[in-house]
């Protein structure tokens with residue numbers, strides 16, 4: 069909350085301006101009705117015409133000031149809200165952006181999207197719904213009660229009582245008990261996002277209707293949740309209005325009594341009644357302040373929780389010519405899984421070494437890869453890069469040194485050139501064309517690429533991704549199944565380029581067992597464990613798992 073208050077404080081000029089306008093608008097609304105009441109009573113006594121004229125002129129003046137100040141208040145307070153929104157967005161998105169990978173591996177993307185957008189949406193209204201109403205209500209009531217005190221102490225006391233009931237007692241009585249966070253909106257967004265992403269697969273497997281039904285039932289639950297929320301808010305409103313009306317009733321009864329025993333001039337009775345009717349209008353938003361405060365606090369905590377996922381202590385990776393990795397007893401559990409995807413994996417990767425990680429499907433190769441590029445964090449154990457704990461290294465500085473090819477790479481709609489320049493922005497056409505020839509893509513730089521590379525074959529995508537790796541040419545290469553969709557002859561040529569530079573550290577994940585002789589070492593994974601670790605010759609001589617896999621692939 070302090071963060072939000074601090075952000076609001078930064079806008080103090082506009083905050084003060086909008087509060088002043090809001091105060092003026094509230095006060096003139098009360099004055100307008102008070103003046104009307106007084107005018108009606110005064111007119112009944114047949115005063116000179118100029119008195120009526122002056123009173124009517126004041127009435128007009130109050131009307132104009134009320135509308136103008138209301139407009140100014142809305143205009144300025146919304147400006148504060150939009151600045152607050154942009155501050156909140158900036159703050160969270162700058163905190164989240166460097167850790168996008170970690171976050172997407174921790175949360176489902178729909179869930180993450182919903183959490184961030186709706187929580188930010190809640191916080192943007194913090195000023196308008198939580199800070200603003202109590203202050204304006206307090207100021208207008210103070211002035212109104214002081215004004216009433218001038219005519220009758222008892223009536224001022226009744227107003228004070230009504231004020232305390234509507235602004236403190238009712239909101240406190242209806243304040244949200246610690247209730248479980250609403251899940252259905254989150255579920256709905258998550259399910260919808262997945263429905264959209266996976267629509268084609270659902271169609272192919274005739275699952276669209278089933279998924280739609282599931283979404284419909286979540287949607288119904290969500291509507292019910294919203295209905296309940298609205299009911300709670302309406303209940304608070306109703307209570308406040310009831311108290312406001314009862315207070316006015318008291319003012320009428322008490323006022324009439326004071327008039328009959330001459331302790332109040334009857335001329336002011338209508339004015340005081342109208343004051344009490346109007347002033348409580350301003351207190352009505354107070355009923356929902358606690359619920360908005362609760363929502364804002366929850367939203368803030370949830371956003372902070374997301375940012376906490378990212379590590380605080382991060383250091384830059386020092387520049388070095390060669391890079392080594394050390395994995396010490398690394399285990400990894402995916403969220404919600406009770407079986408580890410990796411268990412107690414330890415190995416050293418020496419500077420400039422070229423290693424292949426192999427193993428059956430589901431043995432944990434990609435998980436290990438994700439840990440090495442810091443897209444995931446180990447659940448236990450540690451990974452060191454050049455002796456420095458990866459947990460303490462900034463992702464950006466790590467990825468600067470790395471040329472990474474993922475199993476599934478993204479391609480943007482544009483041209484081949486655009487898709488290559490992602491790896492090296494300032495690359496000249498001649499360099500790009502050379503790289504295209506190296507990876508044997510028979511296309512020109514101007515050829516169009518559709519969104520997600522839909523017009524590229526699997527092999528072309530892998531070659532284009534490898535072209536990006538060649539373009540980046542960092543001292544550390546990590547490739548996850550880079551050539552699976554490429555024909556043997558081309559794959560062999562690309563393989564040679566992969567292992568060409570002596571000083572480069574290379575890690576390749578593959579399930580193909582051809583060409584492994586040219587790697588310095590081979591790590592063999594099975595069931596999340598590192599089963600074998602040695603040179604091609606050593607593993608063949610050992611006649612263990614690797615040897616058996618080789619025999620099977622023959």
Ligand SMILES: Nc1ncnc2c1ncn2[C@@H]1O[C@H](COP(=O)(O)OP(=O)(O)OP(=O)(O)O)[C@@H](O)[C@H]1O
Pocket residue numbers: 402403405409427428429430431432433434435436579
């Ligand atoms: N996001 C995830 N959530 C939960 N479990 C996962 C997730 N990704 C992988 N796993 C599980 O972790 C284990 C290791 O998976 P991983 O993808 O690392 O294996 P792999 O050896 O790379 O397989 P493949 O060769 O098929 O790509 C598997 O049991 C898999 O089901």
